[in-house]
Amino acid sequence: MLLKIVKNDFIRNKIVTTAVFVFITMAVILAASAINNIANLIQSMSELQERAVPADITQMHAGEYDQTEIDQFTEEQRENIAMQETMEHLTLDGNNIHFGENQTMAGTVQDISFVVQNDKFDFILDLDNEKLDVREGLVAVPIFFMEQHDLEIGDSIRVISGEYEKLFVISDYARDYEMNSSLTSSKRFVINQNDYEEMLEIEGMELEYLIEFKLNENGDSSAVQTAYIESGLPANGPTVGGNIFLIFNAMSDSAVAMVIILISILLIIIASLCIRLTFLATIDEDIREIGVMKAIGISKKDIKKIYLNKYRVMSIAAGIIGYLLSFAVVNLFNGNMRLYLSSDLSGDLKYILSLIAPLFVYFMIVVYCKKVLKRIDKISAVEALRKDALESGKNKKYSFSLLKNDFFSTNIFMGLRDVWKRFKLYRLLLVIFIVCTFIVILPLNIYNTMNSPEFSTYMGIAKSDMRMDLRKTDTITEEFEKLQDELKNDSDIEKHAAYITSSYQVKNVEGSWGYMNIEIGDFSVFPLTYLEGRAPDGEGEISLSYANTGNDGLNKKVGDEVVVKAGESEQTLKVTGIYQDITNGGKTAKAHTSHGVNEEAVLWYIVSLDLVPGVDKVEKMNYYKNAYSSAQVNDLSEYTRQTLGNIIEQMSTIVIGGIAIAIIIAVLITALFLRMLLSKDMSQNAIMRSVGLTSKQISHQYMAGTLMVLVVGIILGVVISNLLGEFLVSMAMSSMGAAKIEFVHIIWQTWLLCPLALILFVGLTIYMSCKVAVKDDISVALRS
Template identity: 70%
Template sequence: MFLKMVRDDFRRNKIITAAVFLFIMFAVMLAASAVHNIAHLIPSMADLQKRAVPADITQMHSGEFVQEDIDRFTEAQREHIAMQETMVLLTLDGSHIHFGDNQTMAGTVQDISFVVQNEKFDFILDLNNEKLDVMEGGVAVPIYFMEHYHLKIGDTITVKSGEYAKDFVISDYARDYEMNASLTSSKRFVLNQADYDEMYTMQAGEREYLIEFKLTENGDSQAIQTAYIEAGLPANGPTVEGEVFLLFNALSDAAVALVIILISMLMIVIAFLCIRLTFLATMDEDVREIGIMKAIGISKREIRKVYLTKYRIMSVIAGLTGYLLSFFVVHLFNRNMRLYLSSDSAGILPYVLSFAAPVVIYFLIVMYCKSVLKRIDKVSAVEALRSNMTAPGKKQKYRFPLLHNRFFSLNYYMGFRDVWRRFKIYRLLLLIYIVSTFMAILPLHVYNTMNSPEFSTYMGIGKSDMRIDLRMTDTITADFTRLHEELVNDSDIEKHAAYITSAYQVKNTEGSWDYIYIEIGDFSLFPLNYLEGRAPQGEGEITLSYANASASGLNKKVGDEVVIKAGGKEKTLTVTGIYQDITNGGKTAKAHMDLGINNDAVLWMHVSMNVAAGVNIQEKMNNYQTTYGFAKVTDVRDYTQQTLGNIIDQMGVIVIGGMIITVLMIVLITALFLRMLVSKDMSQMAIMRSIGLTSKQIRHQYMAATLMVLVLGTLFGALASNYIGEFLVSLAMSFMGAAKIELVQVVWQTWLLWPLLLMVAVAITLSVSCKPAVKGDLSARLKV
């Protein structure tokens, strides 16, 4: 009998059942895809790490050094160091790399280096995670450049530097554990030993070095870095620990997975609300049947079982359908992972773990349904036979009489009035609209924020039009001075500021010495947004990045003192501000130029500048790139987009997909809500028609009420995405060094395009859904 009643209910409520089914299916599909991504990400990272054998400590260095000194240090630290290897990089500017129809890689923010495969560890792999073995005349190109410039295996690139010029055929993608991510500022092209030797002999490119250490199982990374500093070994470049490479590799895919999980959770909430709407509508229709069942002695538990069985069956079928669809959807989100990390190293594990999504959602829905169905227990058989279960329990005070209406037409006023009088019913729809808008707008805000010029401030860079980075060469000081003089005399440059970053020793919380990268210059011209305090303005002042100031770093606050050492002399600096920086592991600092340059450990130099009004930025960039071929000239906006390219691209997919799904959900929910409302108002509609109101006028009342709720829901949802969304994004980014993200909203997208899109979709839904509802036999409806 119960199965027959469930089957009849499915047939009677096809649209409602389909709507709830779709919400559950979408929620499971997205949740399973996110879990699948995470389950794939973890073993993929482990497999890549196992095969690539990355360094635990990498010291980048420019300039000459004696390898025997490194060897002696390694032998002295055998307790901590298992292996040591030095990779020689031949670094060229992108303008020296030619491909396609007279195109070059000029303008890339990445440092391009040509290398040969290592012998001991830090191997560069192919797409099968096998150690690359490049044949003579071939080159393995980093995945980043293959994607960015749409290169393919078999294409030719030409390297031209001074008297050196040679064509190379692209033979492989280079999957580089240490330099895969766009967040790392360098990329390695792999050559055959013979081709590399020729390039080396012809002195093509600047020589740079990666002095790498692989630690023993119990090796102490911090102890090695401290000993390295105290030994005075070559350190003309940043030091990077292996954990940073792990973070950068996992970041983009983990961020996408977290966003998908958030959207899935919001969809589950909407599914719950939708089930509640369905229940209210069904109860209004079945209230007399419920009364009869109670009157003939059927228990409350058995009556609940009738309705619960429906949702059990629906949850199982929708869950399995969503789970199967996730196998196809997941490829939209994990393409980046499969390309940069591993094609398929996780086996069946992701499929097994992602099955938890339909199981968990099934139990959540069943538990929620049980709580909702308790409403049946509160009504006696007599009450069920006499009244409408969802009708108000007491008379409401009569408000908003028609006599007081001065601004709206009669039908619109009646619709607005109905929202106020029955707000307990409409508040459910309002909540759904708020959650749906939040789900669509938040990814859009994140996407716009990453594409915004202001995002550079979260990378520790003041907002400017362009910047020029100088490579570490023997003539860098002279080149830097010449560039500065030319900028002073260039009328096209409105303002500019030079910055020099050096490595200093800093006393940590335990009293020992670590490295810290301090940038000196005038930070008033291109200011950062400070979480606390202000920029350094004089001698003895320093600002710290959030990661450096936090408890896991130096554990400092504004007003605290920091002790640094340069040239064997200690200086005590006062912290005047804390800023956000997601580069270099987030651990940077800035000080006034009065601190002085640590000439023994200069890492890099750059100049930020704004061009005068009317000056073409691209032309000015090209002029300086031509004049200073050894430098890297970039547009700051392009710098952030290239650095965060993978995340931005994946976020764009989420934005489009999220909006499409949200609009479809709102259409279905609106139709579902209207059905519930109409089922409650049949007698009232019949009375209105009997006194002369047309079907069109009645439809306008429902449209006015629903659109009013839609406008309010869109407003509150957009505001929630601004404030609550900002909190959630900041919480996630705090692990990277940015604790307070200010989301950028494009006004016409948030407050015009999105509301207009929803209003059109809902208006069409209302028009289509209302037509059959407000027509029919008056006599039959008056009997209800």
């Protein structure tokens, strides 16, 4: 009998049932896709790490070194170190790499190195995660450049430097665990040993080294780094722990997963509201039937089971369909993962973990349905048969009198008055419009912020028109000084500032020495925004990045002292400010020019500049690119775009998906809400029509009220997404070194384009729903 009742209910409410079913399925699809994405990330990261065997400690070094001393140190640290290997990098400028029709890789913010495959660990892999074995005349090109320049296997690249010219054919994509991410500043091209030895003859070529250590299972990384420093071994460059590479590899996909999870949570919240809305409509329609069932002795438990069984069946069916469809939908989000981490995402983990989504949604719906169905307990048979059980507030008096209306037409005023009188009913729709707007605006704000030049401030870089990075060569000092002299005499340059980053030893909280990159310069020319304090503007002052102030950093705050050492010279500096920086693991520092440069450990030179208004930026960039072949010249937006390329690209997909999901949700729930409301008001509308009001006039009342709720919901949604969104993103980014994100708002998108899209689709739904519903036969409505 119960099954027959459930079946008849499905047949009777086809539209509502189908809409709710689709909505529950969407909730399961999105939630399962997010979990699927996380499972794929865990699986692919694990596989890549297992195949690549990355270093646990990497010491970057430029200059002479003695491998015998490193071997001796390795033997002394055998209790911690399992293997040691030194990889030689032949570093070239992007101008030296030619492809296509007279195209080069000039302008890249990445350092380009040619290397030979390692023997012991830190292997560079192909797209099948197999160790690359490159034959003579061939080259494996990093995925970053294959994507950026639309290169394909079989294409050619030429290395041209002075009189030297060498043609290579691209044989593979190079998947590089340590340097995959655009956030790492270097990329490795893999070639054959014979080709590499030939390239060593290039005049003026520069060699850099990665001195890498693979630790035993219980090896102490901190002890090895401390011992390495105390031994005075080569360290002209930053030291990077294996965890940094793990974070960089997972960052873009984990950021996308976090946004999807947030949308999934919002979607599940809306699902519960949608179920409540549908229940209220169904119970309101069936209230006399409920009264009859109670009158003939059917228990409350059995009555509830009639309604609950329908949603149990629906949740199971939607869960199965959503679960299966999620494996197709997730492909929209894991393209980056397939390319950079693992081409094969066929592991079993995702099938198991993704079951959490349909099970959770089913559990949530059943529990929520039981809660809503408690309303039936309060309905007596007599009240139900009189159909006044769910009516509340009828005797309340409201101040909105039609006689006092001087501003709106009668129909619009009556619609707005209805919202005020029954706000408890309309607030459900208001919340859903707020959430839908949030789903649209939050990803859009994140995308616009990351794609903006202002995002450079979260990378420890002050905003400027142009940025010039000088590669470290034998003539770098002379070129750096020449460049500054030319900038001083260039009338097109409004202002400029030079910054030199060196590696220093710094005393940590345990009292031992570690390494830290300190940027030296005048930070008053292009000021950063500081979380606390100010920039260093005198001798003996230093500012620290946010990540450096935590317990896993130097654990310092404004006013504390930091001890740094260059060679044998120690200096105590006072912390004057804390800024945000997500680069280099987030642990950097800035000191005034008076601090001096550690000439023995200079890492890079940077010049920031602003142009005089009206000067052609592209023309000026091209001039300095040609004048200084070792300089990377970029405008700041391009620098940010290249550094955050993967994340920005994936976030654009989330933006499009968020808009589509929000519109579908808003349209579905608006249609359900109006169906419930018009069903509830059937008798009232029939009476209004019997006294002379037309169907069009009644429709306008509902349209006015619902559109007002929509507009208010959109306004509140934009405001909340701006305020709460910044808090949520800042909380997520704090672990990466950015504790206070301020969104970049493109007003015409957040306040015009997106709201208009919602108003257009929802407005059309309101118009169609009201137009159809109020044209029912008056006699039928009055008899009901």
